[in-house]
Amino acid sequence: MHLVNPYMTEAPVTYREYYSRWIRAFRLDLLRLGKKEMIGAVLAVLILAFQWYYGFIPQDHGWQAVKSLGWPYLLLLIGLLVVSAIRAPVCVDRDRAKTISQLTETSSWLQETTTRLQADNASLKQEMARPAGIPPQILMMAQEGWEKLDGNEQKAIKLLLDFGDMTERNVIRRLNIQNLSHIFHNIEAKTNFVLRTVQAFQLNENAVGYQGTWTINPHFKEALRQIAQSIQQT
Numbered sequence: 001m002h003l004v005n006p007y008m009t010e011a012p013v014t015y016r017e018y019y020s021r022w023i024r025a026f027r028l029d030l031l032r033l034g035k036k037e038m039i040g041a042v043l044a045v046l047i048l049a050f051q052w053y054y055g056f057i058p059q060d061h062g063w064q065a066v067k068s069l070g071w072p073y074l075l076l077l078i079g080l081l082v083v084s085a086i087r088a089p090v091c092v093d094r095d096r097a098k099t100i101s102q103l104t105e106t107s108s109w110l111q112e113t114t115t116r117l118q119a120d121n122a123s124l125k126q127e128m129a130r131p132a133g134i135p136p137q138i139l140m141m142a143q144e145g146w147e148k149l150d151g152n153e154q155k156a157i158k159l160l161l162d163f164g165d166m167t168e169r170n171v172i173r174r175l176n177i178q179n180l181s182h183i184f185h186n187i188e189a190k191t192n193f194v195l196r197t198v199q200a201f202q203l204n205e206n207a208v209g210y211q212g213t214w215t216i217n218p219h220f221k222e223a224l225r226q227i228a229q230s231i232q233q234t
Contacts, residue, residue, distance in 0.1 A: 018092070025091040030084040037080075041073050056113030134148060134223050142223035156183050157216070158228050165197050165215040183212040193220050 048066065146154065156171050168184050177183070186193050198212040216224060 008180055021092050021095070022088050025095070026084050026088040029087050029091060030080060033080050033084060037073075037076060044073070134226065137224045138219060139226070142193075142220050142227060145193060145220075146224070146227050149187060150189045152177055152180075153183060153187050153190075157186065157224060159219070160194065160214065160216050161225055161228060165213040167213050169209065169211070185210075191220075193224065 039214075149157070152175055155175055159166060159171055159174060168182060172180055172183060187194050193216065194214045195217050196210055196212060197215050198210075
């Protein structure tokens with residue numbers, strides 16, 4: 001993947017921007033080179049001053065002595081100016097390359113960090129969205145109970161998984177079962193897979209039977225859903 005440095009624009013560098021950096025690099029390089037000669041120049045001036053003061057230099061030769069000392073240092077200064085002027089563009093390019101390298105490394109690190117955080121976030125979302133595992137004991141009981149049911153009873157369980165709650169009459173009518181008045185009562189007696197949605201005792205329930213809706217026992221719901229899906233896929 002090509003990294004685009006957000007700090008580098010496509011606009012060309014203006015003369016003012018370039019020469020401002022050039023002057024700064026020129027000044028720093030000149031100071032770095034000139035400070036090595038500064039002590040010698042100061043000592044030469046002091047020696048000249050003391051020689052003049054104590055009469056070692058004749059009065060009529062004073063300016064010749066100043067010129068003999070000043071011209072070499074003036075030439076040296078001109079030479080330093082020329083050298084710094086030549087070295088300044090190289091210093092500007094080196095500083096620019098160093099800045100670009102640092103910014104590119106920072107941009108690359110930020111992109112890698114962002115990619116890693118996005119991957120961690122996606123993994124965390126998948127982990128949070130993943131349903132909790134079914135306890136092995138519940139799954140084993142559900143499989144054993146499923147084998148005890150006949151075909152119509154298994155179909156009745158699938159209907160409850162799809163619709164949530166239903167009455168026995170509605171399920172028997174949907175399955176088109178003849179000569180059968182109770183199906184969830186039988187499933188309840190065999191496996192305890194289903195529960196009555198109305199738990200309160202009803203008048204004459206034992207005589208006429210429960211006519212309300214039934215639902216899946218929540219303890220077995222996910223296990224039964226997994227079993228039903230596996231059978232449907234096969």
